Amino acid sequence: MSFVTRGFHGRRRDDDGRLPPGQHLTGDFPVLSAGPTPRIPLDEWELWVATEEGTRHTWSWAELMALAADEPTVDIHCVTSWSKLDTTWRGVSLDTILADVETAADYALVHSYGGYTTNLPLEDLLDGKAWVAYEFEGDDLHPEHGGPARLLVPHLYFWKSAKWVHGIELVLEDTPGFWEQLGYHDYGDPWREQRYQGD
Amino acid sequence: MQDKDSGEEPVGGAGLDGNVLAGPLSEVFAVDITTAVGRCRGCGASSAIATLRVHGPQPGLVGRCPGCDDVLLRIVRTPDAVWLDLGGLTSLRIPSAG
Amino acid sequence: MARAAIPGGLSARRAWRPARLLERRVETASASTLVLEVADWPGHLPGQHVDLRLTADDGYTATRSYSLSAPAEGDRVEVTVQRVPDGEVSTFLCDDLQLGDAALLRGPVGGWFVWRPEQPGPVLLVAGGSGVVPLMAMLRARPADGPPFRLVYSVRQPDDVIYRAELDALGRAEGVDVRYVFTRRGAGEDDGDERPPGRLRAADLDAAGWGPADAPTCYVCGPTGFVEAAATILAAAGHDPARIRTERFGPSGS
Ligand SMILES: Cc1cc2nc3c(=O)[nH]c(=O)nc-3n(C[C@H](O)[C@H](O)[C@H](O)COP(=O)(O)OP(=O)(O)OC[C@H]3O[C@@H](n4cnc5c(N)ncnc54)[C@H](O)[C@@H]3O)c2cc1C
Ligand SMILES: [Zn+2]
Numbered sequence: 096m097s098f099v100t101r102g103f104h105g106r107r108r109d110d111d112g113r114l115p116p117g118q119h120l121t122g123d124f125p126v127l128s129a130g131p132t133p134r135i136p137l138d139e140w141e142l143w144v145a146t147e148e149g150t151r152h153t154w155s156w157a158e159l160m161a162l163a164a165d166e167p168t169v170d171i172h173c174v175t176s177w178s179k180l181d182t183t184w185r186g187v188s189l190d191t192i193l194a195d196v197e198t199a200a201d202y203a204l205v206h207s208y209g210g211y212t213t214n215l216p217l218e219d220l221l222d223g224k225a226w227v228a229y230e231f232e233g234d235d236l237h238p239e240h241g242g243p244a245r246l247l248v249p250h251l252y253f254w255k256s257a258k259w260v261h262g263i264e265l266v267l268e269d270t271p272g273f274w275e276q277l278g279y280h281d282y283g284d285p286w287r288e289q290r291y292q293g294d
Numbered sequence: 295m296q297d298k299d300s301g302e303e304p305v306g307g308a309g310l311d312g313n314v315l316a317g318p319l320s321e322v323f324a325v326d327i328t329t330a331v332g333r334c335r336g337c338g339a340s341s342a343i344a345t346l347r348v349h350g351p352q353p354g355l356v357g358r359c360p361g362c363d364d365v366l367l368r369i370v371r372t373p374d375a376v377w378l379d380l381g382g383l384t385s386l387r388i389p390s391a392g
Numbered sequence: 393m394a395r396a397a398i399p400g401g402l403s404a405r406r407a408w409r410p411a412r413l414l415e416r417r418v419e420t421a422s423a424s425t426l427v428l429e430v431a432d433w434p435g436h437l438p439g440q441h442v443d444l445r446l447t448a449d450d451g452y453t454a455t456r457s458y459s460l461s462a463p464a465e466g467d468r469v470e471v472t473v474q475r476v477p478d479g480e481v482s483t484f485l486c487d488d489l490q491l492g493d494a495a496l497l498r499g500p501v502g503g504w505f506v507w508r509p510e511q512p513g514p515v516l517l518v519a520g521g522s523g524v525v526p527l528m529a530m531l532r533a534r535p536a537d538g539p540p541f542r543l544v545y546s547v548r549q550p551d552d553v554i555y556r557a558e559l560d561a562l563g564r565a566e567g568v569d570v571r572y573v574f575t576r577r578g579a580g581e582d583d584g585d586e587r588p589p590g591r592l593r594a595a596d597l598d599a600a601g602w603g604p605a606d607a608p609t610c611y612v613c614g615p616t617g618f619v620e621a622a623a624t625i626l627a628a629a630g631h632d633p634a635r636i637r638t639e640r641f642g643p644s645g646s
Binding site for chain 3: 316345
Binding site for chain 3: 098099100101102103104105106107119176
């Protein structure tokens, strides 16, 4: 970038060594969304997992609450270059949710209430790397931030952590989601700065 | 959240409208597309692009139908390309002189 | 003054190019007008905007839209920026951009929220906060013998009115009516302001000569919540939705 406006730094704080390249700390929690915020009554809420064979598993809100929960403390990294350190969440590990699901799929296409989708390899949802989260910093997850429940996959850019998560479609081939169809990276590793396709 | 100077409270949903697409679309089209009329594949309504409900600008701009909220268009700017999806539109009527 | 032709060589409008700060005028405690020099400015229509981009030395950029507030004078164009608390770009433009330094600019753009001087009929302008900026460009472009204009301008309190002296002068001119709506604190009855403070109401937009039958083209601009409320009032009063043009500045009420 050759053209610089002298003195402009943006609303950013210094890197403390824990940040992936090109990221900056933010104190607040910016809201990014591609559509209106869906409001889903808990008695209608449902999580589904569909396998490549067509088998469907579902969980009601009460059933989700009955599953053992974790309280991960993680750093999150948004592709728009802000990061937030040591965020605390409560949610159910995808290992628990997928424990009894039989599949040969290598990929997941995650679906949200409101129509958003995002894709990632199934293995990135397993081994304690991903949760269906319903509390943030000790409070119910606010609808603006994806409540009642969102996916949390902190080792990938945050657009993979789908807000208002509704279902997980297990597929044999990687199938681009809402932003991945439009130039964003299929994997999205912040440490390798995989923001856009080809990165 | 109370707004800063007009005394109105912001509403939920899209913060912007299609006027904000004028600059980004000027990178792609030779004429101003915000005055063009798009027809929604979902509900059939026709709307000037300037009247779409727009979310963004990050990670990308999403223009939704003012009638049914379906996604009509999306624009992502990467360092070396503009990605444009007009798939929610069945047609785009672009006014032209003469 | 206003140009009738559709302005702009295409290539000039679509490229990012430097806009150098020539002058900054403080308008209110929170708003300033920036006079920018842009080489080979193609001219513009009242209501059009530009995109401004700031770039840090590590390549980080921030881009925002700003309406042109006045007709161009050669290569000099004006924008008026309302400082938004903690706003990344508005605070830099109001406080930190140095005279002689430049931001990148793209534009003029936007062909929908514009007033064309050859367009027939009265013009009803409804502004919330900094939404007055493109409407001021329309008022400034109105010829002395132009169609009737009415501006209804909503702000929190009298001190927040941008362009106050010029608006008061314009409001005394033939064919122009300017009315302020204060949402938190009015000017007081001593100053002839009998309206109790509060949000824009149907009565604020209802005036003889400005009803649906008079068929004004309505331009509504400001923070998103304001624009939706005002457009709803106009439509409910019977104004043809096809004659209500809106421009939303964003959810934060900038
Ligand atoms: C077509 C157009 C024309 C415009 N013309 C003008 C003009 O003439 N004059 C003018 O002053 N402004 C104008 N604006 C607004 C301007 O583009 C900026 O939005 C404004 O200056 C704020 O930018 P910022 O970087 O200072 O604030 P930001 O740093 O972007 O944000 C400011 C504050 O708003 C909050 N905020 C931002 N986005 C959201 C959101 N989605 N939900 C809730 N809160 C949010 C942030 O949290 C922050 O507190 C125009 C906008 C458009 C679309
Ligand atoms: Zn529609």
